[in-house]
Amino acid sequence: MVIKKRPFNNYADYFKQLFGGRVQKISVDAGFSCPNRDGSKGTGGCTFCDNEAFNPSYCQPAKGITQQIAEGIEFHHRRYRRAKQFLVYFQAYSNTYKPLAELQKLYEEALLHPAVAGLVIGTRPDTVDKTILQYLRQLQKRAYIMLEYGVESVYDETLLRVNRGHSFAEAKSAITLTYEAGIPCGGHFIFGLPGESRQMMLESAEIISGLPLTTVKFHQLQIFKGTPMAGEYLMRREDFHLFSLEEYIDFIVEFTANLRPDLIIERFAGEVPPRFLVSPAWDRIRYDVVLQRIEKRFEEKGLYQGKFWKQK
Numbered sequence: 001m002v003i004k005k006r007p008f009n010n011y012a013d014y015f016k017q018l019f020g021g022r023v024q025k026i027s028v029d030a031g032f033s034c035p036n037r038d039g040s041k042g043t044g045g046c047t048f049c050d051n052e053a054f055n056p057s058y059c060q061p062a063k064g065i066t067q068q069i070a071e072g073i074e075f076h077h078r079r080y081r082r083a084k085q086f087l088v089y090f091q092a093y094s095n096t097y098k099p100l101a102e103l104q105k106l107y108e109e110a111l112l113h114p115a116v117a118g119l120v121i122g123t124r125p126d127t128v129d130k131t132i133l134q135y136l137r138q139l140q141k142r143a144y145i146m147l148e149y150g151v152e153s154v155y156d157e158t159l160l161r162v163n164r165g166h167s168f169a170e171a172k173s174a175i176t177l178t179y180e181a182g183i184p185c186g187g188h189f190i191f192g193l194p195g196e197s198r199q200m201m202l203e204s205a206e207i208i209s210g211l212p213l214t215t216v217k218f219h220q221l222q223i224f225k226g227t228p229m230a231g232e233y234l235m236r237r238e239d240f241h242l243f244s245l246e247e248y249i250d251f252i253v254e255f256t257a258n259l260r261p262d263l264i265i266e267r268f269a270g271e272v273p274p275r276f277l278v279s280p281a282w283d284r285i286r287y288d289v290v291l292q293r294i295e296k297r298f299e300e301k302g303l304y305q306g307k308f309w310k311q312k
């Protein structure tokens with residue numbers, strides 16, 4: 001589906017078309033862990049990871065799914081009164097990393113709420129298998145289901161450096177299996193990870209475009225207090241090139257011009273409360289303002305999503 005009211009395919013418009021009205025994502029924290037933290041893949045986690053930085057305050061596993069959904073709807077109603085339908089976003093940690101019976105219990109509980117139209121399940125590519133995909137395929141008959149994978153980088157040397165614990169090939173394989181199972185699939189990527197040049201990041205547009213993804217989400221690297229990466233940054237700042245806001249806007253506009261035109265873009269940049277950040281703070285500018293400036297830059301440069309993309 002190609003939606004072209006803006007210089008890029010906007011996630012909110014995609015869901016408006018799909019559901020016939022505004023749909024709001026509500027985060028829940030279902031108390032998952034992550035194989036890169038519990039020892040099965042690693043113990044330290046990805047060096048940039050701090051789930052607390054983006055977890056809304058109402059998201060506490062002890063409350064259970066139903067209560068978090070109720071509080072999430074209330075929280076979002078204050079800002080987005082037009083939203084009548086909601087997608088429950090299993091966000092924190094790896095949300096397919098439990099035995100199938102436990103996953104079923106959690107997902108089914110979320111779908112019991114009458115205003116919930118579906119689930120977006122954020123996870124690691126190495127925690128999904130054919131059995132889970134088969135179950136989600138069945139679930140799709142009753143609700144919208146999307147899997148959202150943290151890919152972060154298309155370069156194995158970067159994934160190794162940030163202690164990601166999986167390769168790009170594993171991410172590609174999970175995305176392909178998900179696509180083949182007929183389940184919409186999103187990918188999350190970070191720009192500015194140590195060791196990647198601007199050129200490498202620009203070239204990743206072609207690689208990302210070759211993945212059978214429905215949606216993409218991009219973040220500038222943000223270094224969170226207390227993470228291993230914060231320590232690394234303070235010791236060796238010269239290894240990092242953190243984007244300034246202006247540089248990032250220029251980069252992301254050019255990157256998007258090289259991106260497959262039908263990919264739906266959920267976000268161009270991340271936003272977390274400044275108290276979590278070591279750097280960069282971008283003068284505490286809110287994401288909606290960043291987005292306006294990105295759209296303006298598309299216009300100034302005469303660019304749009306896919307302008308330079310060539311089908312292979």
Ligand code: SF4
Binds near residue numbers: 037
């Ligand atoms: S970013 Fe995701 S995969 Fe990495 S440690 Fe954090 S929860 Fe685990």
